[in-house]
Amino acid sequence: MSLLKPFSKLPGLNTANILLVESEEQFQQSLADALVEETSVTVNVRLAKSLPLPMENDESRPRIDLVVFIINLTSELSFQSAEASLKYLDPGYFLGKVCFMVTNARNASSPAERLDAVRKLASSLHCPLLFAEDQTPDGVASATERLLTILKVAAGLVPIATALYVSNLTRCTLPLDIDLPSFD
Amino acid sequence: MAATQNLSDSDQSSVSDQSVSSRSGNRSIRVAEKERRKNEAEDPFVLSLKYFSDVEAGTPFHGNDKLEKNLVQVEKVAYSQGLPPEAVSIMLEFAMSLRMGTSACVRVLKCLIPASVVPQEAVVRAVVWLSIGKMPISTQVLFIKWVLTVFDMIDAKDQLRAIYGFIFNFVTDENLCPFICHLLYLLTRKESVRVFRVRKLLELQSKLGRQPFLLHLLSLYKVFCPELVTLSIPSRMKSGFKNHISPWKSALIAVQKRNGLQGAFSNSLVFTHKDKTNPRKRKHCHLEFPDLIPALNKEARSEQSSSRRVVPLVQLHSFAQLLENMHRIELPAQMGSLLGSSLALQYLDCVQDESALLRLNFWLGYAFHEEFLFCGDGGPSQTSEEALQFLNKLLSAQHFLQEGFSSSEVFLYKFLNVWDGSLLRPQILGLLSNIPVVPSSQIRRLLFEPLMQLFFTSSLFFKCGLMECLNNMLLKWLTWHSIYALEDDLDISLNSHTSINMTLSGFKDSVMELIHFVGRLASVGLQLEGCHCLLLSFVLDFYETVCDTFLKYGLPLIVMPPAGVFYPALFATDPVSVDRLAYIMHRYKVNLTSAKSQEKVTEQVFHISRQTFREFNHYVVVMVNCLWNSRMFHPGMGVQLGEELLLKSNVSQYGSSFDLVHHPAFMSYAVNFHQKCWPGKKDMDLNSIKHSKPWSWYLEYLFTQGYDGLKHFVQSNISWQLKEDDGQGDAQQR
Numbered sequence: 001m002s003l004l005k006p007f008s009k010l011p012g013l014n015t016a017n018i019l020l021v022e023s024e025e026q027f028q029q030s031l032a033d034a035l036v037e038e039t040s041v042t043v044n045v046r047l048a049k050s051l052p053l054p055m056e057n058d059e060s061r062p063r064i065d066l067v068v069f070i071i072n073l074t075s076e077l078s079f080q081s082a083e084a085s086l087k088y089l090d091p092g093y094f095l096g097k098v099c100f101m102v103t104n105a106r107n108a109s110s111p112a113e114r115l116d117a118v119r120k121l122a123s124s125l126h127c128p129l130l131f132a133e134d135q136t137p138d139g140v141a142s143a144t145e146r147l148l149t150i151l152k153v154a155a156g157l158v159p160i161a162t163a164l165y166v167s168n169l170t171r172c173t174l175p176l177d178i179d180l181p182s183f184d
Numbered sequence: 185m186a187a188t189q190n191l192s193d194s195d196q197s198s199v200s201d202q203s204v205s206s207r208s209g210n211r212s213i214r215v216a217e218k219e220r221r222k223n224e225a226e227d228p229f230v231l232s233l234k235y236f237s238d239v240e241a242g243t244p245f246h247g248n249d250k251l252e253k254n255l256v257q258v259e260k261v262a263y264s265q266g267l268p269p270e271a272v273s274i275m276l277e278f279a280m281s282l283r284m285g286t287s288a289c290v291r292v293l294k295c296l297i298p299a300s301v302v303p304q305e306a307v308v309r310a311v312v313w314l315s316i317g318k319m320p321i322s323t324q325v326l327f328i329k330w331v332l333t334v335f336d337m338i339d340a341k342d343q344l345r346a347i348y349g350f351i352f353n354f355v356t357d358e359n360l361c362p363f364i365c366h367l368l369y370l371l372t373r374k375e376s377v378r379v380f381r382v383r384k385l386l387e388l389q390s391k392l393g394r395q396p397f398l399l400h401l402l403s404l405y406k407v408f409c410p411e412l413v414t415l416s417i418p419s420r421m422k423s424g425f426k427n428h429i430s431p432w433k434s435a436l437i438a439v440q441k442r443n444g445l446q447g448a449f450s451n452s453l454v455f456t457h458k459d460k461t462n463p464r465k466r467k468h469c470h471l472e473f474p475d476l477i478p479a480l481n482k483e484a485r486s487e488q489s490s491s492r493r494v495v496p497l498v499q500l501h502s503f504a505q506l507l508e509n510m511h512r513i514e515l516p517a518q519m520g521s522l523l524g525s526s527l528a529l530q531y532l533d534c535v536q537d538e539s540a541l542l543r544l545n546f547w548l549g550y551a552f553h554e555e556f557l558f559c560g561d562g563g564p565s566q567t568s569e570e571a572l573q574f575l576n577k578l579l580s581a582q583h584f585l586q587e588g589f590s591s592s593e594v595f596l597y598k599f600l601n602v603w604d605g606s607l608l609r610p611q612i613l614g615l616l617s618n619i620p621v622v623p624s625s626q627i628r629r630l631l632f633e634p635l636m637q638l639f640f641t642s643s644l645f646f647k648c649g650l651m652e653c654l655n656n657m658l659l660k661w662l663t664w665h666s667i668y669a670l671e672d673d674l675d676i677s678l679n680s681h682t683s684i685n686m687t688l689s690g691f692k693d694s695v696m697e698l699i700h701f702v703g704r705l706a707s708v709g710l711q712l713e714g715c716h717c718l719l720l721s722f723v724l725d726f727y728e729t730v731c732d733t734f735l736k737y738g739l740p741l742i743v744m745p746p747a748g749v750f751y752p753a754l755f756a757t758d759p760v761s762v763d764r765l766a767y768i769m770h771r772y773k774v775n776l777t778s779a780k781s782q783e784k785v786t787e788q789v790f791h792i793s794r795q796t797f798r799e800f801n802h803y804v805v806v807m808v809n810c811l812w813n814s815r816m817f818h819p820g821m822g823v824q825l826g827e828e829l830l831l832k833s834n835v836s837q838y839g840s841s842f843d844l845v846h847h848p849a850f851m852s853y854a855v856n857f858h859q860k861c862w863p864g865k866k867d868m869d870l871n872s873i874k875h876s877k878p879w880s881w882y883l884e885y886l887f888t889q890g891y892d893g894l895k896h897f898v899q900s901n902i903s904w905q906l907k908e909d910d911g912q913g914d915a916q917q918r
Contacts, residue, residue, distance in 0.1 A: 105602040106556065106557055106558065106559050106602055107558075107559055108558045108559060115602075128637060128641055129637070130604070130641060131602050131603060131604045132604050133604050133606075133607055136568070136607075138606060138607070139604060139606065139607065141606075142604055142605060142606030142607075145606075145642070145643045146604075146605065146641045146642055146643070149640075149642065149643060150641055153712070158714075159714070160711055161711065161712050166640060166712070169637075169640045169708065170636070170637050170640045170641050171637075172637065173633045173637075
């Protein structure tokens with residue numbers, strides 16, 4: 001068991017590395033296929049079911065610039081697995097190099113409490129929380145685009161912007177009770 | 185299979201025959217009918233129905249093979265094509281009479297998926313069975329849920345309304361109450377609101393607490409009879425009736441989809457000439473706007489005395505007719521249908537009756553919730569085309585009424601929190617730009633936080649789209665203000681239908697919050713996108729609105745752009761951005777001077793802070809020094825660099841590197857001008873343009889290229905005489 005560290009290796013030239021963690025391994029493959037299509041930078045995608053990552057590839061593994069936890073809201077297991085994986089990350093990652101991506105948020109079979117729990121988790125870790133429509137090609141394309149936007153900043157490819165700076169703007173905020181806006 | 189298909193088709197037509205006589209002359213149907221009769225005897229489905237209508241009470245349920253066989257047969261038809269009306273009647277009667285006990289009843293109720301319509305009589309009979317009271321409570325709930333699910337498919341509502349009091353009695357049951365309230369909400373008309381009912385509901389409320397379903401029903405009562413309900417109802421309520429994720433929903437959608445396709449096909453063959461005139465031939469696609477259907481049927485209408493005659497909207501065909509019958513319009517059974525008809529929208533626009541809007545908002549809120557926030561298993565993919573049309577229609581209705589519906593506003597606040605930023609983007613942003621002014625205390629939580637998270641994680645095009653949306657939102661707010669502001673007490677009531685009243689200062693706060701928010705988004709967004717000129721253009725659009733708030737919209741509020749917007753525009757590489765910035769600065773100046781002079785004349789205290797003037801002056805000095813005076817890095821300017829650093833850069837005359845000649849945006853014009861001015865000259869010396877005469881020609885040349893913004897800016901800010909030797913003036917300072 002080892003911590004994944006953000007700065008233990010040197011970055012590659014014009015390269016960004018992203019790690020997709022999803023216990024169900026459904027969405028990550030299609031995301032990965034779309035992510036590597038990016039042409040302006042070399043994007044390496046690593047897939048994992050959960051953390052910690054196995055020791056044997058440790059040497060050959062590049063520096064991971066962004067860790068994405070994909071959570072399927074219809075499954076409690078998916079959430080628990082992501083939560084359990086978090087402790088294998090170096091605290092340095094939480095300075096803007098982790099984000100959560102949630103699927104099926106609008107599905108009738110995903111309970112509102114679970115979404116609240118995910119929101120609480122993301123906001124307590126100061127991480128962005130993205131929502132994705134994983135069933136449609138458009139949804140996958142848009143999710144890819146948004147991950148790339150974050151990834152480029154996290155990999156230091158955007159001048160003047162740092163991951164910490166941007167994550168301060170994009171981090172999830174605590175859930176709010178919208179049902180009762182007391183307007184009067 | 186073919187036989188059952190025939191059965192359901194012709195049954196559909198026979199039901200409509202009863203009500204619409206014009207259909208009877210259809211030959212092909214008769215032929216089909218004959219064919220059907222021939223096949224009927226052998227059809228297992230018909231035999232099964234016969235079994236259910238004849239079966240004796242007390243026949244055992246368990247281990248009854250015959251029943252099992254017939255039930256499976258019915259279920260097969262139900263899930264594949266839906267049940268024709270008469271089958272619905274038979275099965276409902278069988279189930280509700282509990283002839284074979286509760287478990288049979290539950291199983292039958294679960295497969296009651298109507299193909300076209302549900303006969304009203306069947307529902308009324310079932311309600312009668314309900315009150316015999318032998319049924320366990322969970323089954324009763326199941327039945328009411330079924331009625332709610334198929335409510336729109338019940339062919340008429342008059343008899344159901346006639347037993348309103350009967351149904352009302354069920355509210356006393358705690359388990360049934362939420363569902364009964366929902367049903368009553370759908371059935372309530374003005375006549376149904378009575379003192380004793382209001383009293384009963386209030387009594388229930390004191391017992392059960394302020395339940396949303398009770399509040400919703402009471403609020404409808406209040407709209408109809410405000411004198412009877414003295415209770416104060418919160419202006420925005422929790423989305424009222426719980427979403428009944430019923431076992432029928434997905435099956436129903438699937439059946440309708442299938443039948444919808446088939447229906448379209450058969451329509452084109454048979455009913456080509458009258459498919460529009462038959463109000464009963466509506467499709468029940470869940471997101472489609474229903475046609476206008478009068479809530480009463482024909483007989484009931486003719487019975488009513490002429491003095492209380494109501495006219496259903498569907499019978500009106502012109503605006504003149506609408507005006508004549510304005511006082512006795514009968515609203516359609518399904519409020520969503522209003523959005524599809526322009527006459528109905530006219531009616532909504534001018535009528536003061538709040539019940540129409542209340543019901544419409546309820547319908548919309550429900551539809552939004554069902555289709556966008558709480559999707560069934562079908563998922564978003566299957567509904568996207570319908571959803572697109574639904575939102576487009578809604579948008580055009582809002583555009584017509586020039587205001588948003590409160591239900592769409594509440595929906596957006598929820599939806600933004602689970603949006604992926606691309607699903608139906610143009611429509612969602614369109615709805616967003618229609619929302620009424622949000623109080624400044626709420627605006628951050630409701631709007632800014634979700635939008636900011638979306639903005640900074642999304643692509644350039646989303647950023648541009650959101651900028652445009654926020655610009656439209658501001659434009660609408662300002663327009664509302666200029667229309668609804670009352671002059672005397674500076675109090676404005678926004679949005680004629682919802683009763684939000686806002687003080688002028690409250691409104692100003694909200695607008696200011698919005699402008700500052702966009703300023704923040706724009707500064708950081710431009711930085712992240714490397715000052716992309718497309719994004720810059722949308723940002724400048726926004727500031728073109730902001731700079732004219734005082735003169736165009738009469739709002740005494742002037743906010744300057746942040747440095748993060750000003751400098752990227754000033755140093756942009758495309759001349760259009762610089763020109764637009766110049767225009768914006770010119771408009772700021774016009775607004776500020778007129779505000780100041782008005783302040784002097786009227787002695788009215790609306791305060792534009794000194795800070796705003798200071799910022800404006802600073803920006804003008806920077807612009808003039810930079811574009812005109814070639815004093816780029818002078819001390820006291822916005823951009824300061826150390827002397828030695830500048831020398832190190834090896835740029836000679838660094839001060840003039842952003843004047844109108846050397847500015848990267850205008851360099852090509854300067855070169856072009858130089859060639860035209862001195863055609864024979866081999867070595868190009870751009871500095872020679874700066875002499876008095878060529879300078880004025882050069883300006884003239886730029887202005888003829890369409891740079892009116894620059895022209896205005898130069899004329900209003902620079903006092904410049906040609907006679908002066910250096911040909912350069914100075915900024916007019918306030």
